[in-house]
Amino acid sequence: MSAKVLDREEPNYFGAGPAILPTSVLQEAAYDLISYQGENVGIGEISHRSKPAIKVIDDTKAHLKELLNIPDTHEVFFLQGGGTSGFSSIAYNLIANYAAKTGKKGKGAYAVTGSWSKKSAEEAVRLGFDVDVVVDTKASSKFTAIPPYSEWKPIDAENTSFLYVCDNETVNGTEFQDIPSADYIPEGVELVADMSSNILSKKIDVAKYGLIMAGAQKNVGLAGITIYIIKKSLIEHADDAKLKELGIPLAPIAFHYPTVIANNSAYNTIPIFTTHILKLVLAKLIASGGIEAIQKINEEKASLLYTALDQYPEVYTVPVDPKVRSKMNVVFTLKDDSKDGVFISDAAERKLTGLKGHRSVGGMRASIYNAVSLDSVKLLVEFIHEFAKGE
Amino acid sequence: MSAKVLDREEPNYFGAGPAILPTSVLQEAAYDLISYQGENVGIGEISHRSKPAIKVIDDTKAHLKELLNIPDTHEVFFLQGGGTSGFSSIAYNLIANYAAKTGKKGKGAYAVTGSWSKKSAEEAVRLGFDVDVVVDTKASSKFTAIPPYSEWKPIDAENTSFLYVCDNETVNGTEFQDIPSADYIPEGVELVADMSSNILSKKIDVAKYGLIMAGAQKNVGLAGITIYIIKKSLIEHADDAKLKELGIPLAPIAFHYPTVIANNSAYNTIPIFTTHILKLVLAKLIASGGIEAIQKINEEKASLLYTALDQYPEVYTVPVDPKVRSKMNVVFTLKDDSKDGVFISDAAERKLTGLKGHRSVGGMRASIYNAVSLDSVKLLVEFIHEFAKGE
Numbered sequence: 001m002s003a004k005v006l007d008r009e010e011p012n013y014f015g016a017g018p019a020i021l022p023t024s025v026l027q028e029a030a031y032d033l034i035s036y037q038g039e040n041v042g043i044g045e046i047s048h049r050s051k052p053a054i055k056v057i058d059d060t061k062a063h064l065k066e067l068l069n070i071p072d073t074h075e076v077f078f079l080q081g082g083g084t085s086g087f088s089s090i091a092y093n094l095i096a097n098y099a100a101k102t103g104k105k106g107k108g109a110y111a112v113t114g115s116w117s118k119k120s121a122e123e124a125v126r127l128g129f130d131v132d133v134v135v136d137t138k139a140s141s142k143f144t145a146i147p148p149y150s151e152w153k154p155i156d157a158e159n160t161s162f163l164y165v166c167d168n169e170t171v172n173g174t175e176f177q178d179i180p181s182a183d184y185i186p187e188g189v190e191l192v193a194d195m196s197s198n199i200l201s202k203k204i205d206v207a208k209y210g211l212i213m214a215g216a217q218k219n220v221g222l223a224g225i226t227i228y229i230i231k232k233s234l235i236e237h238a239d240d241a242k243l244k245e246l247g248i249p250l251a252p253i254a255f256h257y258p259t260v261i262a263n264n265s266a267y268n269t270i271p272i273f274t275t276h277i278l279k280l281v282l283a284k285l286i287a288s289g290g291i292e293a294i295q296k297i298n299e300e301k302a303s304l305l306y307t308a309l310d311q312y313p314e315v316y317t318v319p320v321d322p323k324v325r326s327k328m329n330v331v332f333t334l335k336d337d338s339k340d341g342v343f344i345s346d347a348a349e350r351k352l353t354g355l356k357g358h359r360s361v362g363g364m365r366a367s368i369y370n371a372v373s374l375d376s377v378k379l380l381v382e383f384i385h386e387f388a389k390g391e
Numbered sequence: 392m393s394a395k396v397l398d399r400e401e402p403n404y405f406g407a408g409p410a411i412l413p414t415s416v417l418q419e420a421a422y423d424l425i426s427y428q429g430e431n432v433g434i435g436e437i438s439h440r441s442k443p444a445i446k447v448i449d450d451t452k453a454h455l456k457e458l459l460n461i462p463d464t465h466e467v468f469f470l471q472g473g474g475t476s477g478f479s480s481i482a483y484n485l486i487a488n489y490a491a492k493t494g495k496k497g498k499g500a501y502a503v504t505g506s507w508s509k510k511s512a513e514e515a516v517r518l519g520f521d522v523d524v525v526v527d528t529k530a531s532s533k534f535t536a537i538p539p540y541s542e543w544k545p546i547d548a549e550n551t552s553f554l555y556v557c558d559n560e561t562v563n564g565t566e567f568q569d570i571p572s573a574d575y576i577p578e579g580v581e582l583v584a585d586m587s588s589n590i591l592s593k594k595i596d597v598a599k600y601g602l603i604m605a606g607a608q609k610n611v612g613l614a615g616i617t618i619y620i621i622k623k624s625l626i627e628h629a630d631d632a633k634l635k636e637l638g639i640p641l642a643p644i645a646f647h648y649p650t651v652i653a654n655n656s657a658y659n660t661i662p663i664f665t666t667h668i669l670k671l672v673l674a675k676l677i678a679s680g681g682i683e684a685i686q687k688i689n690e691e692k693a694s695l696l697y698t699a700l701d702q703y704p705e706v707y708t709v710p711v712d713p714k715v716r717s718k719m720n721v722v723f724t725l726k727d728d729s730k731d732g733v734f735i736s737d738a739a740e741r742k743l744t745g746l747k748g749h750r751s752v753g754g755m756r757a758s759i760y761n762a763v764s765l766d767s768v769k770l771l772v773e774f775i776h777e778f779a780k781g782e
Contacts, residue, residue, distance in 0.1 A: 004422050006397065006421065006422060006425060007425070007426075008425050008426045008431040008432075009431045010431070011431045011432050011436075013431075013432050013436070015436075015437060015438055015441075016438070017438070017660070018435060018436055018437060018438065018439065018660065018663065019436060020432055020436045021433075021435075021436060023425065026424050026425045026433055027425060029424065030397065030421035030422070030424050030425060031395050031397060031421070033417050033420065033421050033424070034397060034398065034399050034414065034417045034418060034421060035398075035399045040399040040400045040401070040402045040404075040742075041399075041402050041404050041411055041744075042412075042417055044409060044412075044613040044614070045402075045404070045406075045409055045410060045411045045412060046406060046409060047406055047407070047408070047409065047745075048409065048614065050406075080471040080472045080473075080476070080615060081471045081472060081476075081645050081659065082471075082645075082659050082660050083659070084644060084645045084658070084659035084660075085471070085472075085643065085645040085659070087644070088643030088644060088645065089643075092643075123643070123644050126631065126641065126644070127641055127643065128635065128641065215660065217660055222435040222662065222664050222665075223435070223439065223660040223661065223662045223663060223664075224471060224615040224616075224662030224664075224665055225615075240517065244519065249640045249641070250517060250518055250519065250640070252476065252479030252480075252483075252514070252518065252643065252646065253475060253478070253479060253514050253517070254472050254473075254475045254476040254479065255643065267475070268472065268473050268474070268475035268476070269408070269409065269473050269475075269606065269608055269614040270614065271613065271614045271615030271662065271665065272409065272614060273613050273614075273615075273665075274613075274615055274662065274664075274665065351431075353432075354438075
């Protein structure tokens with residue numbers, strides 16, 4: 001073991017997630033895994049109700065509040081289980097809150113704009129919730145475009161708890177560029193966004209959201225911890241008897257937001273090492289200039305890539321409508337898909353890895369989350385030029 | 392950072408969980424966090440569907456099968472969410488399986504022998520499942536004793552899916568010393584055990600169990616991953632329409648065993664770094680002689696502690712019936728509880744930490760999971776003698 005070094009050559013890794021994290025964060029976490037703050041136990045080995053663990057949770061929340069400028073109207077908490085558990089927990093909890101406010105079951109309006117929002121809507125239906133699909137871009141564009149809100153099915157203001165969107169669709173490479181205006185979303189209907197693949201990549205106005213949910217493993221951490229930001233007025237549930245009377249299934253206790261929040265995200269054992277890594281990533285983001293700074297870099301990265309790809313329409317196809325192209329997941333295909341393997345292997349020779357597209361879309365996908373450096377993107381751009389010229 | 396050393400003095404830490412892990416495992420994992428198998432990305436930064444990640448999952452399963460001699464009749468899988476999520480998922484899944492087999496809703500028989508089994512039974516009731524409490528030792532003994540099976544309420548053989556026990560009650564310090572014989576548990580009723588705090592501490596006959604569930608964070612890993620071992624005949628569910636007809640709530644998809652198993656525990660993103668640590672702990676256990684070896688050490692550790700405590704009945708009280716004393720969590724109080732603070736601080740001076748009892752029981756608790764060394768226990772025993780003699 002003495003020959004090993006706790007360091008690495010900076011990766012040029014474009015995988016869609018779990019994705020790379022800053023090397024300096026992983027180095028610090030590696031020491032903390034074995035000995036935390038000079039003690040001879042690591043941060044993963046202590047009670048989730050001990051002072052150091054509570055401080056990790058509180059610091060992580062504070063960092064999120066600072067970075068996203070989260071107003072006092074909103075609360076931050078953490079769950080296990082990633083976006084998939086979020087699909088279930090959002091329906092359970094927001095419908096239980098709607099019952100508390102209205103005495104009615106209520107329904108969710110879902111925008112189906114890619115694989116993930118589709119799964120979320122399907123899960124709500126499966127569990128027995130009422131779902132209105134207000135837009136479904138699979139038939140119209142194979143998930144490559146998002147029509148303007150004015151063309152979506154109107155929301156049933158009288159019976160709808162929330163409008164659900166997936167802000168960035170990792171598989172399909174689309175990203176919302178704005179949020180629905182008051183023209184589309186009626187007052188009292190809450191905007192819910194899955195930001196698993198673009199949380200903290202850009203400035204957002206948290207006040208406009210009822211709930212934001214984001215698995216950590218793409219932009220901000222390891223798999224195993226999920227960030228929730230909820231409007232405080234949405235926490236309360238109707239009591240269990242009322243929910244049963246209305247035919248609303250109860251959230252399992254680990255997904256039950258009021259319980260989780262009342263226990264500062266430690267009702268059950270929070271994965272504290274994973275939370276600690278999230279905290280370190282956020283601290284680094286603050287130290288590096290916060291959201292404005294990273295957003296600027298992310299915009300430059302995306303612009304460089306799309307500009308290069310668009311330069312060779314005879315070689316590369318970018319299937320996504322330029323109006324909704326993701327700044328996190330740059331999806332492209334080769335006109336001649338028999339060259340896919342050559343592209344991947346030539347890229348690998350240049351140590352550019354993780355570029356294979358999702359199995360459902362094919363082609364290539366360059367995921368350029370926060371931790372993917374501008375230098376990595378420049379190397380990829382260089383290769384995109386070279387490959388095109390070699391064709 | 393160059394001044395830091397990736398090492399530590401061996402801890403004498405007796406916390407109830409998350410608990411200490413072998414230093415050598417954490418050291419190996421620390422390197423793997425930054426660079427796995429010579430690549431310049433860490434094991435936490437790659438796709439859960441990549442070859443190295445799948446190999447981590449498969450190796451972890453193989454190690455469990457080897458250590459526990461798991462027969463081919465059983466399957467191993469992993470979920471997030473610890474025991475608390477297990478309480479929910481067990482009820483959802485086994486009742487859905489019972490419906491598939493019998494066309495009926497069925498119920499769970501619960502042995503309430505401590506805080507954790509109580510929570511599990513309460514969660515099943517809350518979610519709308521039918522629960523028979525076949526023994527409740529709170530009233531009879533404040534959870535300090537377990538009557539023989541012959542004194543338990545008989546199981547309703549015609550309508551019961553499973554008998555649920557918590558094999559080791561971490562808070563209360565009781566542990567089952569045997570499993571129910573055919574005299575008590577009717578054929579067709581499946582034995583389900585929460586082994587979160589004693590998994591892999593002793594030999595068990597997996598064939599006798601329908602389901603074993605165990606959060607990793609006490610004996611075998613970090614918080615964030617939970618081990619499930621299920622009899623294959625219990626995987627199938629009745630279809631959703633049938634479940635709805637019978638009034639059986641559906642498992643959220645992340646808790647849906649058939650889906651999780653069909654996707655080799657990676658339907659949603661498995662926390663692969665946490666799984667990797669579990670794998671390393673298991674590999675070390677195999678290399679150190681397997682279950683027989685660790686069971687022998689664990690028995691010696693528990694025997695040393697209880698023997699020392701029993702030697703000073705005027706100083707220490709061990710509330711738990713000797714017939715069911717836990718070999719993992721040694722609960723004791725001081726006759727003079729005004730000395731609790733002195734005991735804890737004197738112990739801390741000797742670098743013996745994590746000894747404070749659970750808030751619901753008070754006094755002290757020495758948790759002596761697999762990674763707590765015989766040397767640590769000997770130091771604690773020495774202190775127990777000294778403290779008693781000083782009184």
